[in-house]
Amino acid sequence: xxxxxxxxxxxxxxxxxxxxxxxxxxxxxxxxxxxxxxxxxxxxxxxxxxxxxxxxxxxxxxxxxxxxxxxxxxxxxxxxxxxxxxxxxxxxxxxxxxxxxxxxxxxxxxxxxxxxxxxxxxxxxxxxxxxxxxxxxxxxxxxxxxxxxxxxxxxxxxxxxxxxxxxxxxxxxxxxxxxxxxxxxx
Numbered sequence: 047x048x049x050x051x052x053x054x055x056x057x058x059x060x061x062x063x064x065x066x067x068x069x070x071x072x073x074x075x076x077x078x079x080x081x082x083x084x085x086x087x088x089x090x091x092x093x094x095x096x097x098x099x100x101x102x103x104x105x106x107x108x109x110x111x112x113x114x115x116x117x118x119x120x121x122x123x124x125x126x127x128x129x130x131x132x133x134x135x136x137x138x139x140x141x142x143x144x145x146x147x148x149x150x151x152x153x154x155x156x157x158x159x160x161x162x163x164x165x166x167x168x169x170x171x172x173x174x175x176x177x178x179x180x181x182x183x184x185x186x187x188x189x190x191x192x193x194x195x196x197x198x199x200x201x202x203x204x205x206x207x208x209x210x211x212x213x214x215x216x217x218x219x220x221x222x223x224x225x226x227x228x229x230x231x232x
Contacts (some may be wrong), residue, residue, distance in 0.1 A: 047135060063220060066212040068131055069097050070116035070149075070158045071108035073098040077149065077158040079141055080105045081132025083212040084180060085117070094222040095171060098180035104136035106181060109171060115185055116152060117167040118160035121208050129219070154188045164207060166191040 047056055056090050070079045084098035095117060099106045109115045120128050126147045134141060142149060148161040152168035159166040169185030211220040 049061065061211045065213050066120070066128055066132075066210050066219070067097075068118040068120055068160055068163065069099070069105060069120060070160070071105045071112065072114070072157055073108040073111055076108075077142055078105050078108060078136040079118070079131050079158070079160065081128045081138065083132075083214065085089050087109050093150045093190075094184055095167060095169060095187060096182055096184050098177070098182050100180055103177075109183055110174065110181075112157075114152075114155040114157045115169050115171065115172040115183065116155075116157040117169060118163035118184075119165035119167075119207070120163050120209050120210050121195075122161070122219070123208060124162060152189055152191075158181065164193040164196045 064083045065085060066081055066083045067085045068079050068140065069082045069085075070077065072078075072101070080103060081100070082097050082099060086096050088094040088096040092220050097115065097117065101107075105115075116186070130145060134144070141147075142158075149158040150161050151158055152166075155168050155170060157168055159168065160188040167185075167187045168189035168191070170188050171183055172186050173182075175182040192202060198206055207222070209222045211222065212218075213220060
């Protein structure tokens with residue numbers, strides 16, 4: 047039984063504020079990108095991430111055919127580009143050209159990646175799971191590219207990256223804030 051100050055509602059994941067990333071794909075010589083808010087770390091060893099994409103989106107069948115995808119982690123300076131990439135269909139508009147985004151290609155898979163994003167992951171698909179409205183792609187990170195501006199002594203800087211976040215019920219983007227604690231120290 048729930049405590050008196052709780053209300054039971056229909057199960058829904060929408061209350062979460064989640065990181066938003068740009069997922070990239072390549073099929074032949076067609077490159078596409080889309081904004082994805084259903085993204086997360088799936089495994090440490092080997093390093094894997096997950097992205098959930100609706101089957102009707104242009105990027106989904108591209109990844110299914112090539113078994114590769116990229117993840118470019120944008121900062122708040124790219125909010126307009128991220129919003130455009132998440133609301134415009136890749137079947138009707140070349141988002142790379144429309145947004146004037148410069149790309150580079152991953153050395154191991156050839157997947158396109160966003161140069162303006164400080165963190166880029168090159169991924170090889172390990173599993174695809176049909177969940178319902180979305181397919182969950184589990185990708186092993188086969189290459190990681192960090193821009194010099196986020197490095198400190200050849201590793202990720204101790205000052206956290208300023209990530210772009212998305213809140214679905216409010217349809218708003220946010221940026222990460224200040225640190226509020228350290229692991230193991232409460």
